[in-house]
Amino acid sequence: MNWGVWGAKMTTQQIAQTIEASLEAGVYAFDHADIYGGYTTEQDFGDGFAASGVSREQVVFVSKCGIRYPSEGATHSVKHYDYSAEYIENALEKSLRKLQTDYIDVFLLHRPSPLLDPRVAVPVLEKLRGQGKIKEWGVSNFTPSQLALIGTEGTPHWNQIECSLTHTTPMLDGTLDFHQSHSIGTMAWSPLGGFFKEPGAVQDRLEPVIHRMLEKYSCTVECLLLAWLFRHPAGIIPVVGTTRVDRIQAMAKAHKIELETEDWFALTEASWGHKVP
Ligand SMILES: NC(=O)c1ccc[n+]([C@@H]2O[C@H](COP(=O)([O-])OP(=O)(O)OC[C@H]3O[C@@H](n4cnc5c(N)ncnc54)[C@H](OP(=O)(O)O)[C@@H]3O)[C@@H](O)[C@H]2O)c1
Known part of the structure; x- marks a missing residue:
């Protein structure tokens, strides 16, 4: 695109x-x-x-x-x-x-x-x-x-949906559950979400949390955003929209990052702006 x-x-x-x-x-x-x-x-x-x-x-x-x-x-x-x-x-x-x-x-x-x-x-x-x-x-x-x-x-075989750290709806509205229970593969479009595209409160909350983790996981921001998706058990395949070879090369390694559970929730909490119930 x-x-x-x-x-x-x-x-x-x-x-x-x-x-x-x-x-x-x-x-x-x-x-x-x-x-x-x-x-x-x-x-x-x-x-x-x-x-x-x-x-x-x-x-x-x-x-x-x-x-x-x-x-x-x-x-x-x-x-x-x-x-x-x-x-x-x-x-x-x-x-x-x-x-x-x-x-x-x-x-x-x-x-x-x-x-x-x-x-x-x-x-x-x-x-x-x-x-x-x-x-x-x-x-x-x-x-x-x-x-x-x-x-x-x-x-x-597939449903390609919008899904990212800043668009978590499919994880909550039954879409990913349906995919998993019916063996439908998940592709996520705009997998980097609004992080780069929509400056605002969500990005402001995510920024410090993400930057705290970059050193721990030795990766770029894009890779961390993808690692958050990969951690979900639906086996999400991100449909990345970059036009840059250096970003393709970096993001191709994102699946190797194993995001710890607490870090996954720290990112989710920052995206939502509140703790899980
Ligand atoms: N099924 C559908 O209805 C549907 C709808 C929309 C899109 N899609 C598909 O999904 C693909 C991806 O969508 P998307 O492009 O919205 O997804 P995305 O991968 O979330 O975003 C890609 C954009 O983020 C930018 N970006 C990446 N890293 C960056 C960084 N560090 N700093 C600043 N900007 C950065 C890229 O710019 P650079 O090029 O400079 O890296 C590019 O403009 C599309 O190409 C299309 O194939 C499907």
């Missing part, structure tokens, strides 16, 4: 180099959505990938479909969600073409929609899986009840 025109506007060469450097650091999965960059970033990434020395088998591509919004070349005027069979199939074909690949490893329905009918969406996803065009399918931003509803037709 951040590598293309919505963010760093990387050149083809820079994308190729960043993919190669990610692989060297042990990061091999890349998150996409058709809409990123106003439907342009998958193509930019695809060009960069083709220019890299990395083979398709070495990497995992995640992509998403379903959000339609007015942009260049689009005929509609109202932002909306579309989970018709025809739209899902067409969106996948476009993503495959832009990413220059025969298959997508994980294909997600980007946002829940009141008009999403699991009896329509799940069979088409299963058909695409049967054809080998996707390896696994999942959803994104789904609540437990929405997961239960789509689960009447088939269990998603």
Whole structure:
């Protein structure tokens, strides 16, 4: 989302180099959505990938479909969600073409929609899986009840949700419990949360607690924020949005940090602004 025109506007060469450097650091999965960059970033990434020395088998591509919004070349005027069979199939074909690949490893329905009918969406996803065009399918931003509803037709492999030290809701509203009890994998978007993006009271409370721990764990702030997520038993996979190779290299080691229980709660308490009951 951040590598293309919505963010760093990387050149083809820079994308190729960043993919190669990610692989060297042990990061091999890349998150996409058709809409990123106003439907342009998958193509930019695809060009960069083709220019890299990395083979398709070495990497995992995640992509998403379903959000339609007015942009260049689009005929509609109202932002909306579309989970018709025809739209899902067409969106996948476009993503495959832009990413220059025969298959997508994980294909997600980007946002829940009141008009999403699991009896329509799940069979088409299963058909695409049967054809080998996707390896696994999942959803994104789904609540437990929405997961239960789509689960009447088939269990998603993944739910990609917003989750971080500054956005702990999924740990409290039953979302992660549902993932764990139904073997649904968790990907966390914006895993660094508001720490760098939203200066304010939460950041002010977290700052001294985090800085006290940096020496103890010999890591960067980003790594500590990820270590907090890794400590949760749901096996959360952070979808990191950095555009910098040095941060990718550092964060690739964050899973090795074993945050002590008391430190986990110290960070949580600082985020919430109160002790646990
Ligand atoms: N499923 C969904 O609905 C959904 C929604 C939103 C996003 N996503 C996915 O999640 C990914 C990550 O989202 P995100 O970018 O919000 O996540 P993030 O990883 O929490 O934040 C990344 C941002 O933090 C900055 N950052 C990292 N370390 C920093 C530091 N030490 N100081 C200052 N800034 C720092 C990065 O800047 P640098 O580039 O300079 O490191 C980047 O702008 C997206 O790329 C997208 O693939 C999915």
